Every structure is written in structure tokens, then in C-alpha cells.
Amino acid sequence: MQRDDDEPQDAEIVEDTAPGPVPAPDRDPGVLGSVISDDRSPSFESVGFRLAPGAAVSPGMFVVAEAGTAGEPTFVLCRVLGAHEVNPHEDALSSTVRSVLPFGSQYAKEGSSTVIYRIARTEPLEEFPLDHDGRPGDPHEVRSIPLAGGLVLAAGADLVQTAMGFPDSTDAGLHIGAMHTDPSVPVTLVKDAVQRHVLIVGGIGSGKSYTRGVLGEELHLHGVPQVNIDVNGEMISACAELGGVNLVPGAGFTLPLSALTREDLLESVSGVQRGTNIETLIGYTFDVHQREVRQNRRTTFGVDDLVDEIETQAPLLQMQAANTLRPAQQRTRALERMNYIGQAFNWETALVPGAFVNIDCRSMLIADLRIITAAVARALQGLARHRRIPFTVLSIDEFHLVAPNDDRNVSTQVLRRSLGSDGTTASGCS
Ligand SMILES: Nc1ncnc2c1ncn2[C@@H]1O[C@H](COP(=O)(O)OP(=O)(O)O)[C@@H](O)[C@H]1O
Ligand SMILES: [Mg+2]
Incomplete structure (x- = not known):
């Protein structure tokens, strides 16, 4: 039989007994948790917080973390990126041990346990100064790091609206719906x-x-x-x-054909090898017509015009050989399949x-x-x-x-x- 020592060193493990009642969160129910300190948090890039037992967050949710100083309090608006649970009783070894033990084992859950907790990761977005009455002022870029131990709360709808730059009224912009993470926040683009x-x-x-x-x-x-x-x-x-x-x-x-580029045209003319005289002749003739349209010497041109013009241009390019001229005209005729021209x-x-x-x-x-x-x-x-x-x-x-x-x-x-x-x-x- 495995010795009890194989379980994590947690004095709370109780065997064959039901877990005791989970104590109520020790903080205000509006509090989501408190900022933690680790390699990444708190910093300007990342603020992690330990979730209060019973508190819930979802990806994309907006939260605020206490920041600033006692004299100049602020809070930092952050967006939740993700969360994870830490529970040493359920690491691979402990979970295996428990499943092979011939008797059931129970442990205290989050809120009673000293080793089980959840961490949420957020990215700081904006900082709001607070006035004497605790009301938020105009936001600015994050200048102070929310310090470890500081409280994290859910952000109010007004605050999210201000921080996202949504106008006050849904009629003042393009009202496209409500925030997925908080349906009370209307999403209105300026x-x-x-x-x-x-x-x-x-x-x-x-x-x-x-x-x-x-x-x-x-x-x-x-x-x-x-x-x-x-x-x-x-x-x-x-x-x-x-x-x-x-x-x-x-x-x-x-x-009109003139709406196409030379490349469009050459791609549309089926079966023309790149770099051949046929391609050069068709492309050059097209360019001639395009130039005339651009210089207002011609309003538009069609497939017939291109085919005729190929005959005119071929001698100038010394490409009047039958095995160049005729195929170029035939291929150009293939443009007639494009019924949207x-x-x-x-x-x-x-x-x-x-x-x-x-x-x-x-x-x-x-x-x-x-x-x-x-x-x-x-x-x-x-x-x-x-x-x-x-x-x-x-x-x-x-x-x-x-x-x-x-x-x-x-x-x-x-x-x-x-x-x-x-x-x-x-x-x-x-
Ligand atoms: N906000 C919404 N409210 C109600 N129905 C929606 C909403 N968004 C999408 N749908 C419905 O979900 C289905 C898939 O949406 P659609 O816009 O076609 O998805 P996509 O273009 O991303 O593939 C459609 O039947 C659409 O009417
Ligand atoms: Mg679609």
C-alpha cells in the first residue's frame, strides 16, 4: 500500500470523510480576487490575479485592478485572457495514487484548501484616475502597475463603454449589438x-x-x-x-474590358504561355487601348476592337508571323466567354x-x-x-x-x- 506521504504535503487531506462546508468568500461578493506576484505579474504586459472562491471570469471579460498611490488612486482596466486552476491533489502522480488506493480519499476544496486556487491572466488596457468621490476620470495609457495584493473587481458597463470609445447613445454611431461577456454593454462603433x-x-x-x-x-x-x-x-x-x-x-x-489590368486579361486569355510572343502581342495591344482610354482618346473598347488592333500592332512589333498573329487573335476571342464584360x-x-x-x-x-x-x-x-x-x-x-x-x-x-x-x-x- 502507498504511504500517505505520497500525497501532497497538505494537512487538510481527510480520508473517508466528506469535505466540510466551504466557507463563504472572505471578501465582498463584488471582488473577483487579488493581484498576484509571479514571473509575469504584475507588469505593464500582464496582470494575474487569484480568483476569490466562487468568483467566475470568462475570456474577454473586463476587470479593474487597484493601482496608483494612496494620494492619487487609480485603477487599471484589464481584459481577461484566460484562467487556470492549481490543484496539487490532481497532478498526475497524486491522482494516480488516489485511484489505486484501496480506500477513497477526499480533500478540502477551493476556499477551504490552502493549496487549491485559480489564477486569471489579464492584459492591462487603460488606466483611470479616481476623483475624491471615487468616480473615474478620463482614461489614459497605463502608467502604474497594479500592485500585488490589490483588489480586482468586475468593470462596470459605463467604464467599458468609455474605455472602448463607444458613444453614449446607440443612435450616435453604428450599433452592432452587445458585449458577449456583458450583455448590458451596448456595442456602438463611432x-x-x-x-x-x-x-x-x-x-x-x-x-x-x-x-x-x-x-x-x-x-x-x-x-x-x-x-x-x-x-x-x-x-x-x-x-x-x-x-x-x-x-x-x-x-x-x-x-468594360478597360476595367481589367493587363495581368487580369492575360490570366483570362486561356492557354497563353508566359513570356511568348503571343502573350507580348496581346498584352501590348491591350495596353495601347488602355492608354487611349486613359487619355480620353477612346471611351471604351471590346473584344472585337482588341482583335482588330492586334492586326495593326503585330507588324510594329514584328510579330506578324502567322503562328503568332492568328493564335493571339483566337485566344483574345476566348474573352467572349466572360459574359460579365x-x-x-x-x-x-x-x-x-x-x-x-x-x-x-x-x-x-x-x-x-x-x-x-x-x-x-x-x-x-x-x-x-x-x-x-x-x-x-x-x-x-x-x-x-x-x-x-x-x-x-x-x-x-x-x-x-x-x-x-x-x-x-x-x-x-x-
Ligand atoms: N447575433 C446573431 N443573432 C442571431 N443569429 C445569428 C447571429 N449571428 C449569427 N446568427 C446565425 O447563425 C448562423 C451562422 O451565421 P453566419 O453569419 O452565416 O456565420 P459565418 O458567416 O461566420 O459563417 C446564421 O444562421 C445566422 O443567421
Ligand atoms: Mg459567412
Whole structure:
């Protein structure tokens, strides 16, 4: 039989007896615990605290820790990152010993035990000075470390609202819901937030598209026009309900060839080997037309124009050999499969205050989706730069499909550029 010494040296172990009553927390029920000192805590990066018995925290929850000095008391707002329990009775050895002992053993639980406790880890965010009546003033960056032994309490809704920069009224911004860890805290983004980029991330089914929908309603309410690239068709009914317009590429929504980049075009022209004369001839001819459009010498061009122009340009490049010229023209003809190439969409008419333009991209090939997304982004960027459309939000669901992750995704490099500075903003769900 194992000797009792194999159990942790804890005088509280009682064998074959029920645990005694757990004493009530020795502190105020509003107190979550007290700051501990170890290798990491307390510091400007991490504040750990021992949880009072019975106190509960969850990841993301906001807490405040006493800080400052007696003369100038402050508290530091911290966000809970995680928590863990320390219980030497349940380390691998002790737990094994207990399971092989021929008799049951019990030990005192958290609150009665001197060796069992829980530690929560937090990251300090902001520091609030306290006035004479203990009311918080304006927050500033953390300047004092909450000292070990100091109390940690749950942060009030007002404080969280102030620290997060949420406006006082839900009507004053984009009201998107309530704090997951405290439903009494309404989450309202200041209107300026949409001038920056918004990235909504989370696991499958976590509510990213739903959140985009809520943002859509709020933007509509505030009269901000929006364009959405709808990969799964999830925004179709919401768009209709908000009086918006659902457009299908190739059936109501088209792009001119000039909306493509040379790289887009060459990727779309099937079967052209890189670095060949055929590629050079098609690319060069496309550039010639693009230049004419940019210099207002031509309003637009189509596949027929490109095919004809190849004939004109080939001799200038000394590429009129039949095995270059004809294949280049045939390949260029293949662009006719792109049924979404046509007239330019009139964004200036469509993007009135509160407008919602939803581009239904269900069942599109990824390559086409990329071209359309990038062309829409470029068009909006250009129009906004010349103040020809009001500030517009562009959002892209399933953003990972079009996000430029390497230099080969040239078509969507435009999404990497700062759209916000031009009076548009991009938001993505991935
Ligand atoms: N805040 C919410 N309230 C009610 N239903 C929600 C909420 N967020 C998501 N849902 C529902 O959960 C499901 C998955 O949400 P969705 O936004 O499609 O997830 P994701 O885009 O992250 O994959 C949908 O049926 C959606 O209507
Ligand atoms: Mg989704």
C-alpha cells in the first residue's frame, strides 16, 4: 500500500470523510480576487490575479485592478485572457495514487484548501484616475502597475463603454449589438470607424456574415452607400429589404474590358504561355487601348476592337508571323466567354445616400470573382478620388478567396492599397 506521504504535503487531506462546508468568500461578493506576484505579474504586459472562491471570469471579460498611490488612486482596466486552476491533489502522480488506493480519499476544496486556487491572466488596457468621490476620470495609457495584493473587481458597463470609445447613445454611431461577456454593454462603433478598414473574422458559423448584415442596416440608417460582393448570396434578401439592388454579373452587371489590368486579361486569355510572343502581342495591344482610354482618346473598347488592333500592332512589333498573329487573335476571342464584360456600370447614378448595391457572385469561378472584386474596388476608388461618388463602403464576404496572398494574385493587389484615404473603405469577412 502507498504511504500517505505520497500525497501532497497538505494537512487538510481527510480520508473517508466528506469535505466540510466551504466557507463563504472572505471578501465582498463584488471582488473577483487579488493581484498576484509571479514571473509575469504584475507588469505593464500582464496582470494575474487569484480568483476569490466562487468568483467566475470568462475570456474577454473586463476587470479593474487597484493601482496608483494612496494620494492619487487609480485603477487599471484589464481584459481577461484566460484562467487556470492549481490543484496539487490532481497532478498526475497524486491522482494516480488516489485511484489505486484501496480506500477513497477526499480533500478540502477551493476556499477551504490552502493549496487549491485559480489564477486569471489579464492584459492591462487603460488606466483611470479616481476623483475624491471615487468616480473615474478620463482614461489614459497605463502608467502604474497594479500592485500585488490589490483588489480586482468586475468593470462596470459605463467604464467599458468609455474605455472602448463607444458613444453614449446607440443612435450616435453604428450599433452592432452587445458585449458577449456583458450583455448590458451596448456595442456602438463611432461613425468614423467605417472610414478605416473593418475585418470580421471568426470560425465557420460564428456570425461574420450576420454581423456584416447588421452593419449594413446601420450604414443604411446613416445614409452611407454600400457595395457588397456577395459570394454566397447571403445578402440578397437583406439588400432587397433595405431597398437596394441585387445585380448578377453577366445579367445586369457588367464591366468594360478597360476595367481589367493587363495581368487580369492575360490570366483570362486561356492557354497563353508566359513570356511568348503571343502573350507580348496581346498584352501590348491591350495596353495601347488602355492608354487611349486613359487619355480620353477612346471611351471604351471590346473584344472585337482588341482583335482588330492586334492586326495593326503585330507588324510594329514584328510579330506578324502567322503562328503568332492568328493564335493571339483566337485566344483574345476566348474573352467572349466572360459574359460579365460589357458596358461600364453607372456607379454615379447608383450610389445615392443609403444605396445598397449587392453583387450576387454565387457560382462564379474564383478567377472571375477576383477580377470582378478588383475591378469594382478600382472603379470605386477612382470615382471617390475625383469626388464623383459619396463616401462608400465596399465589403467582400469570404474575403480569403480574393485576398492577395502572393504576388501572383495581381488582380486583387488593389485591395492591399489604402482604399480609405480615397473616400471608400473596404471591409471583409473571412
Ligand atoms: N447575433 C446573431 N443573432 C442571431 N443569429 C445569428 C447571429 N449571428 C449569427 N446568427 C446565425 O447563425 C448562423 C451562422 O451565421 P453566419 O453569419 O452565416 O456565420 P459565418 O458567416 O461566420 O459563417 C446564421 O444562421 C445566422 O443567421
Ligand atoms: Mg459567412
